[in-house]
Amino acid sequence: MHMDDMDELRAWLIALRTPGLGPGGLRERLDAAGRNIEKVVGRLRRHPGSLGEPAQAWLTRPDEALLASDLAWLAEPNHRLLRCTEEDFPPQLEHIPQPPAALFAVGDASLLLYPQVAIVGARGASASGLAHARAFARALAQAGFAITSGLADGIDGAAHAAALDAGAATLAVIGTGPDRVYPRKHHALARRIAECGVVVSEFPPGTAARADHFPRRNRIIAGLALGTLVIEAGLRSGSLITARLAVEQGREVFALPGSIHNPLAHGCHRLIRDGARLVESAAEIIETLAPAARMLGGELAVRLHRGLDTGAARQPAVESIAGGSSDQTDDREDSPQRRVLRELGHEPATLDELARRTGHSTAVLSSTLLMLELDARIESLPGNRYQRLPDAR
Incomplete structure (x- = not known):
């Protein structure tokens, strides 16, 4: 890693670990410093303001062993710190309450840009609830959506596993550090x-699991997804927090009805009374979200393929998530869609193979493939492979 990059990462880690700063305070200071994190840390050291003694102590003498451990974690393959100043930071998160300033990622971070459906529900789900979670996750994944959840026991775990078994993408937003797993059984x-x-x-x-971390995690789950599906939830379930946050962020909320004698159906019934879509x-769900998914995919393809200014491209994407619709199919000869169809030919190909053939990034390909799938020009196959349909032009 280049020394300048290492210095920038170190500054980010110092800022993210500063007691009392939080994502809102860090973003405010980033805007004031021209989005330069090293300037932010320098100004904090000179003028810590009202952050308090723990922040001053940390900024004056940060724990070098801890920072070295963080940097060693980031140096591992497929580990990344995705910062809000980067072009591929998910625009869906820009207008949620207290958007994160950065995300630690393990795996394919480009999937954060992919149109997603969140599936959440009870930890102590019934056998039928788990079966519903698997069936909905599989069907939504086969339709081209990534499945997002919180890695919790019950509905979350069933949805993640079903997406993986279908050879599809799934995203886990967790309430611990990226090197910890909660619950341990997962x-x-x-x-x-x-x-x-x-x-x-x-x-x-x-970072260990703490009760107050999980509502914070829920706002990210709701913010990343085009819509949230709740499958079984009691009246005091954390899934209702996720659903409420989704409504506040202008996203769709779907709820599965159940027996009036099942306590885990009461939360879903309350959501339906409050305006959630009964499904x-x-x-x-696919019919409701397809227009927003198409528009989000189109906006991201333009932004990533042409390198447009981050701020200019974010707003239309966020508007599309909130319910706009648009036909983003682009049939120009030099468009990503036409290029993918040409390179796909008549044999199935994996995402990696298409990336090599087209020269497009994974993020551009993901949004392009989703639009082609929604237009019934290709179909997704197990193993992250794609097949051109016979009538596709």
Whole structure:
């Protein structure tokens, strides 16, 4: 790693670990410093303001062993600190309450840009609830959506596993450091997600599970997804927090009805009374979200392929998530869609093979492939492969 890059990463880690600063305070200072993190840290050291003695002590003499451990973690393959100043930071998160300033990622960070559906629900889910989670995750994944959840026991774990079994992408947003797994029983599942999807956290390495971390995690789950599906939730379930946050962020909320005698159906019934969409099949979710997914994919393809200014490209993408619709199919000869169709030919190809053939990044390809799939010009196959449909032009 270049020395300048190492210095910048070190400054980010110092800022992210500064007690009392938080993502809002860090972003405010970034804007004031021309989005230069080293200037932010320098100004904090000179003028810590009202951050308090723990912040002053940390900024004056940071724990060098801890920073070295963080940098060693980031040096591992497929580990990344995705910063809000970078072009591929997910625009979906820019207008949520207290957007994260950075995310620690294990796996394919480009999946954060992919159109997603969140599936959440009870930890102590029933057998039928788990079966519903698997069926909806599989169907939504086959339709081209990435499945996002929180790696919790019950519904979350079932949705992640079903997406992986279908050969599709899944994202786990966790409430611990990226090097920790909670609950412990999901160690093997977390490894699978890191290999075939991405595990993300706003908490630095070594952060243990704490009760107040999980509502913070939920705002990111809701913010990344085009819509949130709740499958079984009690009246005091954390899944209702995720659903409320999704509504506040202008996203769709879907709820699965259940028996009036099942306590885990009461939370879903409350959501439905409060305006969530009652759904009985994945097709209803796909139909509702397809226009927003197409527009988000189009905006991201333009932004990533042409290198547009970050701020200029973010706003339309966020508007599209909130419910806009647009036909983003681009049939120009030099468009990413036409290039992918030409290179796909008549034999299935993996995402990596298409990246080599087209020269496009994984993020551009992901959004392009989703748009082609929504237009019924290609289909996704197990193993992250894609097949051109016979009538596709």
